[in-house]
Structures are given as structure tokens and as C-alpha cells.
Amino acid sequence: MLQRIGVSLEQDLLEKFDELIEQRGYTNRSEAIRDLIRDQLVQKQWAESSQQSMGVSMLVYDHHTRDLSQKLAETQHDHYAEVVSTMHVHIDHNNCLELLVMKGKNNEIEALGEKLASTHGVKYGKFIPATTGKDLK
Numbered sequence: 001m002l003q004r005i006g007v008s009l010e011q012d013l014l015e016k017f018d019e020l021i022e023q024r025g026y027t028n029r030s031e032a033i034r035d036l037i038r039d040q041l042v043q044k045q046w047a048e049s050s051q052q053s054m055g056v057s058m059l060v061y062d063h064h065t066r067d068l069s070q071k072l073a074e075t076q077h078d079h080y081a082e083v084v085s086t087m088h089v090h091i092d093h094n095n096c097l098e099l100l101v102m103k104g105k106n107n108e109i110e111a112l113g114e115k116l117a118s119t120h121g122v123k124y125g126k127f128i129p130a131t132t133g134k135d136l137k
């Protein structure tokens with residue numbers, strides 16, 4: 001059974017959302033929102049499994065933000081066994097892009113990615129689930 005819900009959005013955000021879904025070929029907002037929800041549910045399922053996997057975390061932050069670089073480094077050192085490789089790119093005078101390749105249990109590496117992304121001062125953070133490739137044919 002379909003349920004109707006109301007969503008409140010700022011005008012600017014709604015216009016950008018409409019542009020985005022038009023580019024992706026959606027004919028209405030409902031279908032686009034359903035797909036976004038499904039995507040989140042799949043990711044949640046992945047995160048709750050304790051299978052051994054790999055993932056990539058991407059972080060964008062201003063390295064001038066007080067204590068931020070140090071906090072991010074400390075979190076990574078606390079999980080040195082999971083963080084197998086990192087790449088740091090200086091985007092411009094202020095901003096840094098950091099990519100972390102992680103290996104471990106799904107739920108643990110995703111939690112680590114989320115912890116890094118939610119560190120105060122991180123402007124953009126995303127965790128991308130990957131695979132060790134073992135189950136890929």
C-alpha cells in the first residue's frame with residue numbers, strides 16, 4: 001500500500017534536486033526519492049553485515065580548521081590495521097582531499113568512514129563500499 005508523506009525543503013535545494021533528477025531521467029520526484037531511500041537501505045544492509053570487505057573513504061576539509069588534521073590522523077592511527085592506504089591531495093590553498101582505502105569487516109570500516117566524515121569541520125565526507133573481489137565472477 002502506498003503512503004503519502006510531505007517533505008519540507010528549501011526552495012534552492014528543491015530546484016537543485018529537480019535539476020538532478022531530470023538529468024537522471026526521472027519523470028517524478030516520488031520515484032527519485034524512493035530510489036534514494038532504497039540506496040540508503042542497501043548501504044545499511046551492507047554496513048550491518050560482518051563480512052570481510054574493502055571500502056574507500058573520501059574527505060574534504062580545510063586544513064586550517066583548528067585541530068582537525070590532528071583529529072583525523074589520530075582516528076586513522078587508532079585503526080591502523082583497517083586503513084591500508086591513504087592519499088592526500090592539496091586542492092587549493094585551504095582545502096585538502098583525502099582518500100583512504102580500508103579493509104576489514106563491513107560494519108567496522110563503514111563506521112570508521114562515518115566517524116571520519118562526521119568529524120567536526122569536515123566539509124564533505126563519503127564512504128564507498130567496495131569488495132575484496134573474492135565473490136566477483
Ligand code: NI
Nearest residue numbers: 089090095096
Ligand atoms: Ni592538504
